[in-house]
Amino acid sequence: MDRVLPQPTPETRHFWEGCKAGELRLQRCVQCQQSYFPPRPFCPGCGSREVEVYPASGRATLYSYVINHRPRPDMGTEPHSIAVVALAEGPRMMTNIVGCPQTPQALQLDMPLEVTFQSFSETISLPLFTPAKA
């Protein structure tokens, strides 16, 4: 079964185009300098429409997660993580932690992570996270 994939809107297209290009793109407010996620054409902090897109570092820490033992049909048959990571720039996002065993022992809260992009279609690559090297 094909992976459930996002359908970008005009407000989020830059984010998904960035993922396809191997770049995690965040937005921040020109007025108050606050970074935010998910994408929208105004600052959720102060309401200003003066916002800019910029490439994030791709660094994050593991904020919280579950290991789903009843995977959705498109997610395979093995238990897998559904995680929320805290990006170095501040915002949090949902993702999967890959490249390590899907166990509580391997998935320690606050462990450093880095983004990796996995292609699922011609237009969509999902930003996943993996334990940071060194």
Added chain:
Amino acid sequence: MKQKSVAVVGAAETTQMGRIPDVSVLGLHADAALNALADCGLKPSDIDGVATAGESPVQLAQYLGITPTWADGTSVGGCSFMLHVRHAAAAINEGLCKTVLITHGESGRSRVGAGGRFGGGSPSSQNGQFEAPYGVAGPPSMFTIPVLRFMKDVGVSEEELAMVAVVQREWAAKNPRATFKDPITVDDVLNSAMIAYPFRLLMCCLVTDGGGALVLTSAERAKDFPQKPVYILGTGESVETPMVSQMEDFTSSKAFRVSGKKAFDEAGISHADVDHLMIYDAFAHLPLYGLEDLGFCGRGEAAKFIWERNTAPPSEGKKGGKLPLNTNGGGLSYMHSGMYGMYALQESVRQMRGIAPAQVPGARISVSHGVGGMFGASGTVIFTNEA
């Protein structure tokens, strides 16, 4: 809202509960509604205000033969009915209608005449773009995501999380209508099937069929009804986010805090005045968040509060706790059709009428606190049986 200006005069659940394969969703709404109307001696034509969630208030009114002058279709998940009570009280006070019927019905298990499970937004919605691609599969793998952060930051063990389910099963044992009544231990909970680590099966709510309905009117008129009026003392509501991943603080619900404070301020009571408490428990962590965010416990104290039996029923000669919580057995053991808030309200009304299966002796004030979505919304209703 003016305190005690509006009262619940009719309250009932569906005739059957649990597994009801021969009644549709709409049928469950109607069954609960007719039971609540019988409870207060009214006919559908006596109702001039309707509110419901899951089903359309238009459908409800037409099906029951009601011509309302006020309708509320607020649908923010399982606590929608708390919000309906609040809105109905305001509408009655404002003269928009005199007698309001609030209904819930859900064929959670049998799926008779029910829509798609968990809705699932479009792939272009925020959830569709930024949560669905990572494999979230309904509440068991979504509502649960914040808990590891909560457990680490405030210091809660898996055993303490399991204890929430153990204590609620003790209450369920006293309730003949509860789905699960057999006692369980912390080990039983921890050894039950892993659903979404760290949540085991017995930390997750039931999936059952059922419904409930309430009839509200002005306190002045309430005196003319057959049942003891249960007055609305204070109410609160708020919403936070449709995406659990964007919850502001994984260790505390903003919607809980805002809704709870509003209700307590409106009621003009302190926590010590509360005799009975319902906190919507779709999963075992919710009573922990609820106790702390409503201010019954300080940060990090809720798990110990439950572990030390402060919310437990009397058992084996031991006195019951000072704050009886989820006395029907809760969503974990009593029933959970999908939008459980209505059953929390029903139990508060039973406690205030003095007819609950596990009655808290002399209870005068009951707080019913609900959640909608995955920490997405919240509603709080404070009841009293004193005019």
